[in-house]
Amino acid sequence: MEKTKCLYDKFPYETEFDANVLAVKALKEAQDRYEVILDQTLFFPEQGGQTPDQGWLSVGHGLRPATRCEVLDVQIRDGVIVHVIEQKLEPGDQVHGQIDWDYRFSNMQQHTGEHIFSGIVHSTFGYENVGFHLSDSVVTMDFDGVLSPEDVTAIETRVNQVIADDLVLEIAFPTPQMLESMEYRSKKELEGQVRIVTIPGVDVCACCAPHVRRTGEVGGLKVMHVQNYKGGVRISILCGFRALDAFRQKTKTVDEMMGLLSSSEEELRSHIKRLQTENQNLAYALRQAQEKILAQEAKGLDADAEDVVLFADACDSKAMRSIVNDMVKDHAGYCAIFAGGDEQGYQFIVGSRTKDCRQEAAHLRETFDARGGGGTQMIQGSVRAAKVHLAENWMA
Known part of the structure; x- marks a missing residue:
């Protein structure tokens, strides 16, 4: 079959087109979905790390009623572009296509912004863009070299210039x-x-995707996240209206936090740090209190019993481990603590100085579908079961 004529190459700002249906194939893996091949299309397919265009195909002639089908996916195979819809068309049908312009233009903003950013990184640092992903929610670029926070800020400023x-x-x-x-x-x-897509003085790149006519149409670029990745760096960006939407969401979040903390924006950071410190202090005090309670309960256990178990409310794992270490000094068998409740489940730690705790881990998995693991002397994990059943059947 001849390659599909790609109208988006020369007419990226057009939104409607007419075409002839060349072939239709039912998808075996998806009921009532069909692959439609046209002689020409404005729909950009998924390729080069970018999601496909969205939109509709309409058909209607003779005695057949007009139908408007949403285009669910667009793929390219050996130059032939395939449109996935839920309406069965026939070879020879004439269709009218319409792309979702807002979605197309947003992708054009993101992709052009990526070219500017990658071009500046390449000319300044010599790094290659080795990975690109443009989805509905995120735009990421992977570079084969490390960029410092100061580097990223400087590049972002140059991009917006x-x-x-x-x-x-x-x-x-x-x-x-x-x-x-x-x-x-x-x-x-x-x-x-x-x-070849050229941004004069900035970038020259081989690319198949639609772009804006002028860099001003990108509207602005904001770096959203930076992380070390495979010896280089992964940078997430948003451009244009997507960047505006993200800024609005962040502003809303900050406003809500200011309201909750009765704080000004300038004081927000110091208030959050203060709350973190207070939370850490409270967590430490709680752990100390839990250890005292568990230690007292452990002293009340039958001193002659080899295998012993304690049940407690939600408890810090460090406190549980500390008490289990004390329990194994006084009891020769398995010493266990289950902390939690029947509704949310239990965290457990089991220790022993004479028995292989891995056998107990296997027993808990087989009996209660517990999760976790450990070594010979101690195991830990989680389990969803009623306390009464655990109390009766926890030992191997």
């Missing part, structure tokens, strides 16, 4: 001979016709 400069993007389809003499970024070896 490029956006403010409102540079005109250039799209070209150079011949193989021209490509040999060009310097451009590319994540993989390319075959066939190569599409």
Whole structure:
């Protein structure tokens, strides 16, 4: 089958088109879903790390009523673009396609912003963009070198200056001979016709996706998150309206926190740190109190019993471990503490100085589907079971 004519290459700002249905295939793995191949399309397929366009196909002629089908997915295979819909069409049908412009334009903003960012990283540090992902909620770039927080801030500022400069993007389809003499970024070896996207003075990159006409249309870029990744760095960004939505959400969150803490924005950080310190102090005091209570209960256990168990409310694991270590000094068998309740389940620690606790771990897994593990002298984990059943059947 001939390759699909990609209208989005030359007409990224068009939103509607007409096409002929060349082939239709029912999907075996999804009931009432069909793959439709057209002679031409505006729908950008999933490729290059970017999600596909969204939109609709409409058909109706002769005695058949007009139908409007949502395009659920768009994929490309050997140059043939496949549209997935829930309406069965017929080869020879004429369809009218309409893309979701807001979704398309948002992706154009994100992808162009990524080019600006990657181009500046490449020209400044020599790093390659080795991974790119553009979904509905996140845009990530993976670089094969480390960037400091100061580096990232400086790059972000330069990117937004490029956006403010409102540079005109250039799209070209150079011949193989021209490509040999060009310097451009590319994540993989390319075959066939190569599409080059140039942002003058900033970036030259092989790319198949639609972009905005001018950098000013990106609207702005904000770095959302930075993390070390595979010896390099992964950077998450948002551009344009997505960045605006994220800022609104963060502002709403900050406002809510200010209200809860009766704090100004300037004082918010110090108030949160104070609460963290108070929480740590309370947690320590609680652990000390729990240890005292458990220690007192442990003293009340039958001194002649080999295997002993204590049940407690939700309890700090350090306190549980400390008491179990004391219990094994006085009892030769398994010494266990189950902390929690029937509704939420129990955390447990089991220790012994004479028995293999791994056998008890296996017993708890087989009997109660418990989770956890450990070594010969001590195990720990969690279990969902009623206290009465645990009390009767916890020992191997």
